[in-house]
Amino acid sequence: MEKRVNQIKQQLSAHNYKLTPQREATVRVLIENEEAHLSAEDVYLLVKEKAPEIGLATVYRTLELLSDLSVIHKLNFGDGVTRYEFRAEGAEHHHHHLICLNCGEVDEIMEDLLTPIEARVEEEYEFQIVDHRLTFHGVCRRCKEVVADPKKLVGARVT
Amino acid sequence: MEKRVNQIKQQLSAHNYKLTPQREATVRVLIENEEAHLSAEDVYLLVKEKAPEIGLATVYRTLELLSDLSVIHKLNFGDGVTRYEFRAEGAEHHHHHLICLNCGEVDEIMEDLLTPIEARVEEEYEFQIVDHRLTFHGVCRRCKEVVADPKKLVGARVT
DNA sequence: TCTTATCTGATAGTTTTTTTCATTTAGTTT
DNA sequence: AAACTAAATGAAAAAAACTATCAGATAAGA
Ligand SMILES: [Zn+2]
Ligand SMILES: [Zn+2]
Ligand SMILES: [Zn+2]
Ligand SMILES: [Zn+2]
Numbered sequence: 001m002e003k004r005v006n007q008i009k010q011q012l013s014a015h016n017y018k019l020t021p022q023r024e025a026t027v028r029v030l031i032e033n034e035e036a037h038l039s040a041e042d043v044y045l046l047v048k049e050k051a052p053e054i055g056l057a058t059v060y061r062t063l064e065l066l067s068d069l070s071v072i073h074k075l076n077f078g079d080g081v082t083r084y085e086f087r088a089e090g091a092e093h094h095h096h097h098l099i100c101l102n103c104g105e106v107d108e109i110m111e112d113l114l115t116p117i118e119a120r121v122e123e124e125y126e127f128q129i130v131d132h133r134l135t136f137h138g139v140c141r142r143c144k145e146v147v148a149d150p151k152k153l154v155g156a157r158v159t
Numbered sequence: 160m161e162k163r164v165n166q167i168k169q170q171l172s173a174h175n176y177k178l179t180p181q182r183e184a185t186v187r188v189l190i191e192n193e194e195a196h197l198s199a200e201d202v203y204l205l206v207k208e209k210a211p212e213i214g215l216a217t218v219y220r221t222l223e224l225l226s227d228l229s230v231i232h233k234l235n236f237g238d239g240v241t242r243y244e245f246r247a248e249g250a251e252h253h254h255h256h257l258i259c260l261n262c263g264e265v266d267e268i269m270e271d272l273l274t275p276i277e278a279r280v281e282e283e284y285e286f287q288i289v290d291h292r293l294t295f296h297g298v299c300r301r302c303k304e305v306v307a308d309p310k311k312l313v314g315a316r317v318t
Numbered sequence: 319t320c321t322t323a324t325c326t327g328a329t330a331g332t333t334t335t336t337t338t339c340a341t342t343t344a345g346t347t348t
Numbered sequence: 349a350a351a352c353t354a355a356a357t358g359a360a361a362a363a364a365a366c367t368a369t370c371a372g373a374t375a376a377g378a
Contacts, residue, residue, distance in 0.1 A: 220367095
């Protein structure tokens with residue numbers, strides 16, 4: 001934890017940004033909730049518990065900054081809010097997401113399944129890939145029994 | 160074109176919805192701009208040219224309806240607006256997108272590259288896939304010469 | 319034609335995010 | 349250490365995108 005905070009501190013100062021108390025509190029919340037896909041509001045409320053004087057604008061600014069530096073990732077699951085998640089250490093690429101159209105739960109695929117596909121895309125489409133987003137929408141293992149016809153769920157809350 | 164409008168008319172009436180003049184005008188705009196990834200506002204302005212009396216709320220309602228019926232797809236490219244695109248006829252799945260971090264252009268990959276991966280995911284993660292979204296972020300063929308270090312673009316406007 | 323349910327436009331309201339700006343904080347220079 | 353400077357912050361206003369409300373229009377059915 002301390003190691004990671006320190007690492008971010010260095011990333012910030014490498015770009016002439018300081019790790020202010022507000023930024024540090026925000027970073028700690030993000031690290032502590034690594035698997036959580038928090039919205040800005042979520043982060044704000046969690047940070048407030050530790051640093052009650054922080055303002056929402058600062059949280060937005062910090063999230064934007066950390067995103068610019070690729071310390072965190074912005075995500076969009078189609079529910080009208082941007083979500084943020086801490087980037088796995090040294091991860092070249094982002095992991096993938098499984099979104100259940102029935103219960104809304106978001107599960108993670110931690111392995112990168114796209115490597116062979118990306119090689120093809122880079123060549124065939126002359127496109128230099130820097131990052132990707134891959135989301136599967138469907139029915140999670142917990143909802144399998146409940147949902148009669150998964151195809152009926154097409155169009156449900158998908159962006 | 161007429162064939163497709165008619166097809167949609169049938170899809171609507173199969174669910175007890177009418178193809179009103181406003182809906183038809185909207186559908187025609189969507190078909191005419193199949194490759195365009197229009198926002199609701201974009202659609203509104205284009206529809207207004209043909210049917211100036213239409214209201215923005217009706218456009219939103221129509222887009223939501225067409226999305227529920229899977230006639231169109233909702234997309235999110237991370238710029239804060241939902242975008243819509245006509246669904247290819249009989250397409251089981253959605254095509255993929257190449258988003259240039261330099262010029263912002265969005266290109267299409269019309270083939271479905273995910274079929275083998277989905278088989279794996281369905282089995283290994285016990286997840287029944289209904290749909291997916293795959294986006295690659297990077298440098299397009301037109302910007303190749305201009306961009307010195309593509310990696311530097313990480314964090315630029317990606318959701 | 320009368321009835322009823324659907325649909326629409328205008329407008330007000332919500333929600334999320336961004337901007338503004340006066341103040342605070344933290345380095346730097348003298 | 350005092351003065352200067354730039355960066356960062358919080359509160360509040362504003363913007364942007366979308367959603368809900370509601371009275372009136374439209375259209376299908378009895
Ligand atoms: Zn589920
Ligand atoms: Zn995740
Ligand atoms: Zn480009
Ligand atoms: Zn497309």
